[in-house]
Amino acid sequence: MSELILTNVSYIYSAGTPFEKKALDGVNIKFRPGVITGLIGHTGSGKSTLVQLLNGLLKPTSGTVALDGKDIWSEPKKIRDVRFRVGLCFQYPEYQLFEETVRRDIAFGPRNRGLSEAEVAFKVHEAADFVGLAPSLLDKSPFELSGGEKRRVAIAGILAMDPDILVLDEPAAGLDPVGREDIFGGVRRYQKERQKTVIIVSHSMEDMARYSDDLVVMNGAEIFMTGTTAEIFRQAETLVKVGLDVPQITRLVNLLRKNGVALEGDIFTVDAACEAIAAKLGLAKTGREAVC
Numbered sequence: 001m002s003e004l005i006l007t008n009v010s011y012i013y014s015a016g017t018p019f020e021k022k023a024l025d026g027v028n029i030k031f032r033p034g035v036i037t038g039l040i041g042h043t044g045s046g047k048s049t050l051v052q053l054l055n056g057l058l059k060p061t062s063g064t065v066a067l068d069g070k071d072i073w074s075e076p077k078k079i080r081d082v083r084f085r086v087g088l089c090f091q092y093p094e095y096q097l098f099e100e101t102v103r104r105d106i107a108f109g110p111r112n113r114g115l116s117e118a119e120v121a122f123k124v125h126e127a128a129d130f131v132g133l134a135p136s137l138l139d140k141s142p143f144e145l146s147g148g149e150k151r152r153v154a155i156a157g158i159l160a161m162d163p164d165i166l167v168l169d170e171p172a173a174g175l176d177p178v179g180r181e182d183i184f185g186g187v188r189r190y191q192k193e194r195q196k197t198v199i200i201v202s203h204s205m206e207d208m209a210r211y212s213d214d215l216v217v218m219n220g221a222e223i224f225m226t227g228t229t230a231e232i233f234r235q236a237e238t239l240v241k242v243g244l245d246v247p248q249i250t251r252l253v254n255l256l257r258k259n260g261v262a263l264e265g266d267i268f269t270v271d272a273a274c275e276a277i278a279a280k281l282g283l284a285k286t287g288r289e290a291v292c
Contacts, residue, residue, distance in 0.1 A: 001034045002164035003068055004054060005031070005065075008062065023221055024060075026222065027050065027063070029226065031165075031197060032197075034195050035197065037212060037215070041219055045218040046222075051088060052088070054086050087161055087165070089166075091173055092174070094142075100141060101142070102138050106123075106128060110162075113161060123160040124138070124160055126159075131186045148178075151171070166197070168187065170201055170202060206249075210268075213229060215228070217232060249268070
């Protein structure tokens with residue numbers, strides 16, 4: 001499993017001009033290999049800038065981004081290799097679709113890696129399966145698909161390259177609950193089966209609670225907090241102070257606790273709340289369905 005470490009990284013847009021803006025200021029972070037890390041923070045906190053630094057789309061103004069112990073900019077001519085190893089999917093990636101068919105769009109990345117046509121075909125079908133794309137859609141134009149299906153195609157195109165580290169910037173933005181579940185569920189399955197490192201930017205605390213193992217909280221161009229998802233969401237008041245929130249179910253549970261309902265454990269998802277309420281009511285685990 002590959003490891004990404006940022007050491008004292010800063011990034012300044014339009015440096016030396018009247019429009020100069022520091023987007024990142026002395027960021028130090030080590031992304032834990034083999035887990036899903038959620039990157040959260042209010043708009044303008046530096047999240048999108050940070051993820052573009054991870055695969056060399058942006059170069060730090062100062063500091064280093066190290067992949068497996070090596071500065072990714074130590075050999076600038078090989079930065080393309082880094083981009084294959086650290087796959088980045090932008091917010092609203094469906095706007096980047098361009099090929100005649102879904103199959104060709106997903107195949108673009110692995111084909112550029114020099115894989116054989118048999119290997120490319122295998123990667124296409126495998127990636128499509130991870131994101132829930134039916135085989136019948138592969139020979140359609142991507143522009144005939146729904147918004148959610150286009151999003152799946154774009155993410156499949158990154159998965160097909162089989163990157164060591166997968167970085168997703170708001171992968172489910174604008175999708176309905178079913179679409180969100182399909183995409184995040186597919187990414188989680190991909191991560192577990194391949195033991196990959198995944199980094200996800202999201203404004204949805206519910207999605208972060210459900211799918212992330214670790215969280216990184218950004219504020220004012222700096223790292224504000226890091227820890228496991230449970231450790232971060234236990235600090236609800238601190239998150240509110242920097243313009244964030246905890247999942248809605250957690251706020252409800254905290255309100256119940258303040259009113260005398262003693263529910264046990266860390267509760268950040270609806271499933272966890274159902275189990276805690278079932279236990280409180282003395283129901284067996286199978287009684288959870290009766291609660292929810």
